[in-house]
Amino acid sequence: MSLAEARPPSSAAGEMQSIGRAACAAARRLANATGVEKDAALRGMAHALRANEAAILAENALDLADTKREGANAAFIDRLTLTPKRIEAMAAGIEEIATLADPVGTVIAGWDRPNGLHIERVRTPLGVIGIIYESRPNVTADAGALCLKAGNAAILRGGSDSYRSARAIHRCLVAGLTEAGLPAEAIQMVPTRDRAAVGLMLAGLDGAIDVIVPRGGKSLVGRVQMEARVPVFAHLEGVCHVYVHAAADLAMAKQIVVNAKMRRVGVCGAAETLLVDRAVAGTQLRPLVEALQTAGCAIRGDEATRAAAAGVTPASEADWSTEYLDAVISVKVVDGLDAAIDHIERYGTHHTDAIVTTDAAAAARFLAEVDSAIVLHNASTQFADGGEFGMGAEIGIATGRLHARGPVGVEQLTSFKYRVRGTGQIRP
């Protein structure tokens, strides 16, 4: 038992409470920080990351040595590994966030009332954002910078495997903050030795935390969604569909299906199920399946798919709701648009779904009736990304229906208030 673990639990809770209080105080200051101040802090962070490359790599080497000793797999070690190139990418990412427009203070809407009151809806920061993540140390920089840009204080809780790397990165963020005259507590890191910290954060730290963003695998997101007592911006799974409609252009359908599945199989916007309209299955099913197979994708198909093409293994009921995140796709023949929409509503995860068709009316119905954060017509599901949407950086993609849905960028990390200007109006 280490010295840290021997501490009484009340100490951890007390430390977390101070972190919460400090975050609230910092948030109040940040809410009124100018764009110039915040961008100066961001550029200072990028500078500090580059200047401290050697120190960051040294800390990362210690984390890596421990992790390798514990026998972690190659993918885990890759996520944890920092290189000069990855540190430069972090710095450049922060500089890009600095170039985005400051959302805080933007007037979203404004109108006059008959009594002369002028009402405006103005963007404000959300407050304090808790970020719970795993082994990727770069989340420290990305999430901290994005929260700051929107005027929020951040409380970061990373994985214990990457703690030394994350702490070295965090020191650079704090350097940028203090140089710009902003409070160091704007971005705080929770010591990973406090095992109770995650639970305290999910409970909202006595009202200090306004929203939690989990960054990591399904088990982390699932735990956060299950236990959090504050709002969560996240998606658990992206079981995304491409529906090839009766009026689809086959060449376009092939390109989109292969891209949606195979461009990168591990991203949340990767297609997991291909639905092909029975009206064109006779001509299109086999070429679509073969195009996927040529690209290296394994096919799990329903009976009609297995009859149409070779090398297709049977799809089980569970396949229709499986997020493979791998070079595997489930393929089903459906009886028209309604059946396609029904399938997506039944098995999908309300993340991202696409229709390929030249029929504008069918596309309009699909876009209206599929209840997903992102619905596409004649485009790949892999466009599900804040950068591709033109939002700049994103902290993730949300499938909840409240506040933030789809890519969560700087704007989605804000709230709003009503600013009312009068000349002495009283209510009759």
Added chain:
Amino acid sequence: MSLAEARPPSSAAGEMQSIGRAACAAARRLANATGVEKDAALRGMAHALRANEAAILAENALDLADTKREGANAAFIDRLTLTPKRIEAMAAGIEEIATLADPVGTVIAGWDRPNGLHIERVRTPLGVIGIIYESRPNVTADAGALCLKAGNAAILRGGSDSYRSARAIHRCLVAGLTEAGLPAEAIQMVPTRDRAAVGLMLAGLDGAIDVIVPRGGKSLVGRVQMEARVPVFAHLEGVCHVYVHAAADLAMAKQIVVNAKMRRVGVCGAAETLLVDRAVAGTQLRPLVEALQTAGCAIRGDEATRAAAAGVTPASEADWSTEYLDAVISVKVVDGLDAAIDHIERYGTHHTDAIVTTDAAAAARFLAEVDSAIVLHNASTQFADGGEFGMGAEIGIATGRLHARGPVGVEQLTSFKYRVRGTGQIRP
């Protein structure tokens, strides 16, 4: 013990599950209902309420008889009582909701990407809204109609004292729905005999409920905020402030202060604390206090206030955070703008706060730095109301920072999705 109460608890849970499933199915239909359909249903509801006035009053008489037998107080009985005038007001209120623009399908934002993708952010319904209320039977009609207008299914759980009245009103809502060809399950009422129903609703009914709106007193809202596992649109208290700044116009300040406190003392936007700047306390404090006293208000003041005016009782520490909802106000002299903002941030409830001043810079700082849903300059806090904001009807005022803040009208009962139109784009 009645037959209903003798049912095993599993039956109640099963019944609530069916209500949840039916609401989800109805929500899917409502999400694609046209504005014409929804407005026809609303007008049908209004018609049915007027046509069934006698039946509603008869059921209300039964509720009232029981309640009087149990010795309820006059205010409670007043809230429960329906009259022909109140039924007409309900019908007229629903007709007004029918005249509002349909928010669903509205394009909130649209832009083109360099690759030719056209991205739109489109309003969609939230889904299923649970409304938990107390003795006012009219909430049945108001909340049900507002949810329908935004394309949401509603699950209503009213108080047991008004159950028969609410059920009679609910029958009229269902008549309007079915006449317009919309599912009866778009607005469902939970039988009040199920004591476990509120708990099941707060847990989200197995994911069926997207948001809970409590309508009632502080103890109801407090329980809902404490126990809900789904987002809640509500405010617990409105401890609203009027700050009379050093550069305030005295005549305007008097009018605003008296209106903010005394127009209606029981509304959430009523002022509970008056802050007077020390720079003008010598000349303004006494006239302000006397104007309030003349209007019938009791004053609880700090030392400076007690020294300046007669008939002021001492304010305790608890007074600064008390929502009186009565003809009582706490009065404090503060050392300038920063002290006023600090007081509001410390004791306020982030609901509605006002500054009275002729100094534009001071007003701008107050409006920016006071972290409340509604901040006003030179206007009464009693304008905190969806109708006064021009939103039409509201389901309440929210002080949460996510999704809906301030008055919650039809627009705030919606979500959004991204609709992306391409011409075969794939991601490089």
